[in-house]
Amino acid sequence: MLQRINPFIHVIRCTVLIQLEVKNFKGFTHKVIEFSAQCNLLVGDNGTGKTAVLDALAVGIGTLLLCFDDIVSRTIKSLIS
Numbered sequence: 033m034l035q036r037i038n039p040f041i042h043v044i045r046c047t048v049l050i051q052l053e054v055k056n057f058k059g060f061t062h063k064v065i066e067f068s069a070q071c072n073l074l075v076g077d078n079g080t081g082k083t084a085v086l087d088a089l090a091v092g093i094g095t096l097l098l099c100f101d102d103i104v105s106r107t108i109k110s111l112i113s
Contacts (some may be wrong), residue, residue, distance in 0.1 A: 049067050051066055051067065052065045057091075058081070058088075
């Protein structure tokens, strides 16, 4: 939600991700990840699942957005051309 404080300042209110639970996704059989409301970093050696966590977030958010009627879905091909 966009809230206008004055003509020059806008505040965006958004939902904060608290927890991600993945089951049978990429290298994870079952994993629960807790997030901070302030700032989060994914740090680890190669092959430990950092990108898998981001992919799980993308799949989850993409699935959530399908519930809204006014969200228009786009494919990568439509963005390129």
